[in-house]
Amino acid sequence: MSRWWDLVQAGMSLAGEVVIDAHTHMGPWFNFHIPGDPWAEGMVRTIDAVGVRSCIAAPHVGIGPDMAEANRLSTAAATRFPGRILAYCCISPNASEEAILRELDRLLLPRENPAALGIKIHPSTHVYPANGSRYRPMWEFADAHGVPVLSHTWGGDPHSRPGLFREIAREFPRVPILLGHSGGTWAGADEALAAAAATEMLSCDLASSHLKQGLLERMVREIGSERIVFGSDLPFIDCRAQVGYVASARISDEDKRRIFGLNAARLFGIPV
């Protein structure tokens, strides 16, 4: 069927390939129990179990109440586990503009050697629309410096519906935008694919608790495998599930290679 699936079915490591999980978090979350160690050491243990080379982390506290604490945690983890854990700069629209710009400067400049590789926003938990004015300094910064932004997206949510990012991409054309969860629902996926088909700077991220039947195959047909990025939501969700979904998809092994890691490497400037 597939070399990828042969390895996964046998429970063998994918470490010989480039696998990058571009959508991870870190730490606990108020709404539910995470049975495995949710901190950096536990995440590395999990990616080791399957052979994921690197994961890019936006700690949960950053999609909740404290972006600065999230950025402290992710950069500390990146220092402790170099190359295995990489950092997002979490931005909350509920922080002051001064605080947002301070975090962006601190983590993403100088561009030659930044502490973080991209920006993570979660308009749904922060209950603020991705195209609202309080996000504007972040979009302007990302556009000025060509920094990729991963945003949570969800169909039907006025704060994060994928169609919003089509408008944002038009206004900030230098920002590579990763549509987290590809819109989540079936209607959201339809909207994400339509937006990505119309706008080259939009890519779709696969993080989800399950992969809808036939969706990945359709994504490859409609936007090409070059703009689909592997993500899992670790440690909300165990990345070992998403690995199996991609490995068993009815697409070519070359498509899988791009989706599993080469696209994220290109998007975030990760050497392979």
Place this chain on the structure above:
Amino acid sequence: MTHSPLPWCDANCLLGPQTVSPPETWVDLRETVDMLQAVGIKRALVTSAVARDYDPRAGNERLLEELSLFHKSDAPELAPCFVVLPPDTGEFPGGDALLRYLAEAGAQAVRVYPVSHNYGVGGRWTDSLFGPLAEAGVPVLVDVSQITMPELDGLLARHPLLALVLCRPGYRLHRWLWPLLAAHRGLYLETSLWQAHWGIESVVERFGAQRLVFGTGMPDAAPGGAVSMITYAQIADEAKAAIAGQTLAALLWKGSTR
């Protein structure tokens, strides 16, 4: 690493058209079989979506007819799982007549949809259904969306012999489910959506591998992720085999009363 093929048996596979589902999930029996085979699944417990979304009896009959007409060498073994209703309205038989209805069709388990089919889960509405099933050893499957956790607690307390497989429990439910797993030995979790970080390992460690039964959630979900959660689990090969299929195989009804 998994050293030998696991005895995969899918506890959660729907067949037939659904009222609300996008075109990607409209797969016929042959496509379903192909997808099961592609990921190495040798056996599946199959339920009629028409029985859920239209009429239980008609859907069950349609399932049997479809299975009887399907022939493919080396195809996975497909075991019918019938959708049933409580007997009070006369739509379905009760007691021994229900067991005969199941046995004559070769049904190896039943599935209930209390929310979709609009009846209560309390004893007033379901003791006449679950009592005979528990006594006869017929396993019952129910989706997590069809029952509340307090209802599940009450149901299993009233029927301690019942083997109940909760389908599609997700990664946010540990605080609800761990006390229920501790309290009710007849509760099993189907794994297609059980994708919490080290969720498989944590249940195996606290409650034993025999409380998890593998399922795919097809055709709504792609099957590969459910497989990889088991193949990569940091548990003994014996535990993987139990989850992959041995526990479910032992639970399935063999057509006789206990």
